[in-house]
Amino acid sequence: MTAPRLASGRPMSDLVLPDRIETAMYTDPDIFTAEMERIFSKTWVWVAHASEVPNPGDFVSSFVGLQPVIVTRDRKGRLHVLVNRCRHRGATVCERRQGNATSLVCPYHGWGYAQDGSLRGVPYVEGYTGDFDKSSLGLKALRVEEYQGLVFASLNPEVETLSDYLGHTKLWIDLFMKQGAGYPVKTSGEHRFRFPGNWKIQLENTTDAYHFPIVHRPFIESLDKQAEETFTFLGREGFVEDLGNGHSVMVMIPELIDLEANLDAPIPDRFLPLANELAKTHPPQEVRRIVRAVGGTGFNVNIFPNAACSMAFFRILRPISVRETEVRHIAIGMEGGPAAANRARLRLHEHFQGPMGFGSPDDVEAWQRVQRGVQGGPDLPLMVNRGLGLESSSVNHLPKGGVSAETGMRAAYQMWKRMMSA
Amino acid sequence: MTAMTVSISNSAISLDEAITLIWTEADLLDRRDYESWLALWTREGHYVIPVDPDARDHVDTLNYAYDDADMRRMRVDRLVGGHAISSTPAARSVRILSRFRLMEAGPAHCVVHCAQHLVEYKFERQRLYAADVTYRLTRSDADLKLDEKVVRLINAGDALGSLSYLL
Numbered sequence: 001m002t003a004p005r006l007a008s009g010r011p012m013s014d015l016v017l018p019d020r021i022e023t024a025m026y027t028d029p030d031i032f033t034a035e036m037e038r039i040f041s042k043t044w045v046w047v048a049h050a051s052e053v054p055n056p057g058d059f060v061s062s063f064v065g066l067q068p069v070i071v072t073r074d075r076k077g078r079l080h081v082l083v084n085r086c087r088h089r090g091a092t093v094c095e096r097r098q099g100n101a102t103s104l105v106c107p108y109h110g111w112g113y114a115q116d117g118s119l120r121g122v123p124y125v126e127g128y129t130g131d132f133d134k135s136s137l138g139l140k141a142l143r144v145e146e147y148q149g150l151v152f153a154s155l156n157p158e159v160e161t162l163s164d165y166l167g168h169t170k171l172w173i174d175l176f177m178k179q180g181a182g183y184p185v186k187t188s189g190e191h192r193f194r195f196p197g198n199w200k201i202q203l204e205n206t207t208d209a210y211h212f213p214i215v216h217r218p219f220i221e222s223l224d225k226q227a228e229e230t231f232t233f234l235g236r237e238g239f240v241e242d243l244g245n246g247h248s249v250m251v252m253i254p255e256l257i258d259l260e261a262n263l264d265a266p267i268p269d270r271f272l273p274l275a276n277e278l279a280k281t282h283p284p285q286e287v288r289r290i291v292r293a294v295g296g297t298g299f300n301v302n303i304f305p306n307a308a309c310s311m312a313f314f315r316i317l318r319p320i321s322v323r324e325t326e327v328r329h330i331a332i333g334m335e336g337g338p339a340a341a342n343r344a345r346l347r348l349h350e351h352f353q354g355p356m357g358f359g360s361p362d363d364v365e366a367w368q369r370v371q372r373g374v375q376g377g378p379d380l381p382l383m384v385n386r387g388l389g390l391e392s393s394s395v396n397h398l399p400k401g402g403v404s405a406e407t408g409m410r411a412a413y414q415m416w417k418r419m420m421s422a
Numbered sequence: 423m424t425a426m427t428v429s430i431s432n433s434a435i436s437l438d439e440a441i442t443l444i445w446t447e448a449d450l451l452d453r454r455d456y457e458s459w460l461a462l463w464t465r466e467g468h469y470v471i472p473v474d475p476d477a478r479d480h481v482d483t484l485n486y487a488y489d490d491a492d493m494r495r496m497r498v499d500r501l502v503g504g505h506a507i508s509s510t511p512a513a514r515s516v517r518i519l520s521r522f523r524l525m526e527a528g529p530a531h532c533v534v535h536c537a538q539h540l541v542e543y544k545f546e547r548q549r550l551y552a553a554d555v556t557y558r559l560t561r562s563d564a565d566l567k568l569d570e571k572v573v574r575l576i577n578a579g580d581a582l583g584s585l586s587y588l589l
């Protein structure tokens with residue numbers, strides 16, 4: 001495979017420089033097509049959380065790039081990720097978002113597939129010759145691996161192990177999962193929205209603390225003084241680290257890196273009603289641990305190209321076209337945890353996220369302004385140089401910048417460049 | 423006069439009375455008169471927009487909005503505050519509520535099902551939102567008040583655009 005080129009003949013990878021990217025990155029349909037091949041069909045892509053398919057026969061619909069897939073759990077409890085396309089003449093075999101079924105039956109001519117994708121039943125099979133080989137006509141299966149309940153799939157049979165790919169993010173994912181407070185982390189509903197803009201605008205945003213006090217002023221104003229203080233993190237000790245492979249972590253609230261450290265710190269006022277409720281049934285130290293977990297972590301782990309463990313929820317992006325992106329904000333809870341705590345988590349999620357949240361709609365407005373804005377001055381670059389020259393070296397010997405540095409964006413774009421040069 | 427009051431409060435809330443309040447609310451929301459809207463509510467009332475239109479247990483499932491009195495107040499402050507870029511300027515809306523059915527009626531409360539079609543307009547784009555709405559209204563003193571409003575968008579589970587007003 002030769003590296004993709006623009007219509008002008010220039011290699012696409014030239015559009016990324018260390019401190020800036022060119023506008024065509026957001027607007028050129030050829031680049032989008034190449035990204036689907038070189039990135040979304042080559043590396044690991046987040047498809048589900050294991051708690052969405054807890055039992056044998058459970059399935060959930062998802063996407064790998066533009067391709068619709070079904071994530072299933074078979075009778076033996078193993079996960080499969082299957083392209084949602086009948087091997088006969090191409091109909092989708094599943095249009096439900098989530099459910100449980102012993103088999104997937106194509107509605108067109110009735111070919112039936114087991115949860116592992118193998119073709120089981122073909123109506124009137126005598127219409128084929130004796131050498132008709134059912135074993136070669138199973139649903140197309142992707143590579144699938146899981147880390148801490150995060151299920152990733154890859155269309156690339158040669159892809160490295162998920163563990164190698166996630167690399168330095170694993171430590172941060174482990175820390176993120178402490179918000180289960182000892183209970184397994186489960187998904188508990190989601191808000192989905194689309195915006196008329198390129199997927200990389202959202203990719204950047206999860207490592208962008210710079211916008212927070214501006215765009216999210218109305219959210220900050222809706223909080224009490226103490227919480228307002230917590231969310232005022234610009235110019236403080238937070239940081240952004242390049243974690244390799246395009247991944248990064250942005251720490252906004254350093255006190256909330258390890259949710260189990262310093263549990264004796266006072267409980268913030270806004271969590272006192274919950275703490276009092278939990279105290280009726282839980283010992284004091286457990287109350288502190290659960291309350292701390294309910295508030296979520298103080299960081300975002302950006303996992304290239306489509307996932308993030310973002311403070312207290314999962315953020316998943318799905319490219320639809322060069323100018324359209326779908327974003328899912330998946331709420332999380334504690335499986336079997338106290339109802340009052342899970343309820344509090346839902347209310348916190350609703351407060352910021354979703355089409356009526358106090359945060360997300362303003363993010364969406366900013367992102368679509370970017371897409372509209374870059375119609376002007378196509379010759380002008382987009383600057384991602386904030387913090388460049390002020391960075392230090394992290395424990396992983398990778399760039400580490402201040403909380404509002406664009407270090408995470410540079411990490412993602414260097415990975416983009418690498419994959420688009422291959 | 424006293425006898426009159428007693429006789430009103432002893433009779434079941436009529437559909438006409440309910441519709442009058444529901445249409446008043448609709449008009450206030452389309453005119454973005456949010457302060458007057460807040461005054462229509464009981465102190466304990468909840469304004470709910472579920473993500474799953476089939477959900478019945480709203481407190482323990484994810485919603486777009488699950489607003490008690492404090493949250494309604496905060497939401498109104500956000501919408502009129504002028505700092506939220508998504509709601510400044512606000513979208514315009516025109517809504518029609520119809521297909522009313524009185525599901526329960528007593529002297530102190532009633533439950534009404536109805537349909538809502540809302541057209542939103544902003545920046546040269548119109549969007550249509552259809553919803554089943556359930557109202558629980560209660561009579562306190564002489565006034566009828568909103569005690570619960572659940573707006574079930576028919577496409578609630580899909581990817582939605584930002585809502586910079588109230589459904």
Ligand code: FES
Nearest residue numbers: 086088089106109
């Ligand atoms: S297309 Fe699926 S059975 Fe024919």
Ligand SMILES: [Fe+2]
Nearest residue numbers: 211215216363
């Ligand atoms: Fe944001």
